[in-house]
Amino acid sequence: MMDVSLLRPFWLLLLPLLVVAALVLHRRRARLGDWEQVMDPQMLAALRMLGRVEEAGTGRRGLLALAAAALVAIALAGPAVERRDAASYRNLDGVVLVLDASLSATESEDWTELQTMGRFGVASLQSRPAALIVYGGDAYLATDMTADTRQLGLTLSLIGAETIPDPGSRPELGLTLAEQVLQDAQVLAGDVILISDGEGIGPAALSAAAKIAARGARLSVVTPQTSPSTETLARTGGGHLFIAGESEELAAFLGASGRERIEKQDYPLLFWADWGRYLLLPGLLLVLLLFSRRAA
Structure with a gap:
């Protein structure tokens, strides 16, 4: 059985008002204009005999109008069911891992731990696609960007001191490329995970982190030990700072879908099929009945 949710439930506040209107209409016996109070009884009787007084019809029209209004209110409330193909939108919530493969990182005693945390994080992605930048x-x-996270984890484990031919450590280049990957994949609420020993973080890296955060993604940092530069970078990117050894914390962070963030960015219909529009058709038919006339 499908669970039905309401995208705009505040429209249902109109229903109690319509119920009150229906009760008032019923109490007054739905006599449009209260002709009994303003017309001579003999004239009203004569009009009834000629069939010019539609007492029952006016009551029906009032109820039809209220029923149509109720259907419109329910339609505007947005009754919706979760899309079965919601997984097809998973690319809107991707992850980009940016791995520091400089000599200062790969030749340090923390390199194995950093790689392990990276593989641990990849294994926790579930259906989230990911990309790897070195x-x-x-x-x-x-x-x-790929959904084959198993192969990505194997690739990550093969990164070593000989992988990058260019000496130095420039994390801003990796972060800039990560922002481009998110843009090309049209990711709305992604995560960028910088795995680094903390070398080379400066104003350029902070600027790249701010651009990542500005597009709705988060930049988090995995590093052997905390430092003012890594703390500032994670804070600027709107993410978290993870110290080597906090594998479970990183896995829990990456395992959580960015769906809530996507919905907050006014994209709820990516996950919900709004059935409200289909209620407008019977409401329209009720409105059309209001214009029907009995032949003279």
Whole structure:
């Protein structure tokens, strides 16, 4: 059985008012204009004999109008069911891992732990697609956005000191490329995970982090130990700071879908099929009945 939800429930506040109107109409026996109070009884009787007084018809028209209004109110409330194909929109909630493959990172004693956290995070993505960027003195797209996270995890485990030919550590290049990947994949509420030893973070990296946050994504940082630069970078990117060893925390963070953030950006119909429009058709038919006339 399908669960029905309301996208705009405040429209249902009109229903009690319509019920009150129906009760008032019924109490007054739905006599449009109260002709009994303003017309001579003999004249009214004569009009009834000639069939010029539609007492029952006016009552029916009033109820039809109220029923049509009730259907419109329910339609505007947006009764909806969850789309069966909602998973097809998962690319709107992707993850980009930006891995520091500079010599300062790959030759440090924390490199194995950083790789482990990266693979742990990839394994927790479930249906979320992901991409992998590696950087040193330059940045490269190792794996484009894909749902094959198992293969991505294998690729991540093969990154080493010989992977990047360019010396240096420029995280701003990796973050800029990550923002481009999100844009090309049309991701609305993604996550960028910078896995780094913290070297090279400066104003340029902070500027790239701000651009990522501005497009609705979050930048989080995985690093061996906290520092003012990594804390500032994560805060600027609107994400979290994870220390090496906090694998479960990172997995829980990445395992949570960005669906709530997507819905807050006025994209609820990506996940819900609004059936309200179909209620407008019977409401329109009721309105058309109001214009029907009995032949003279």
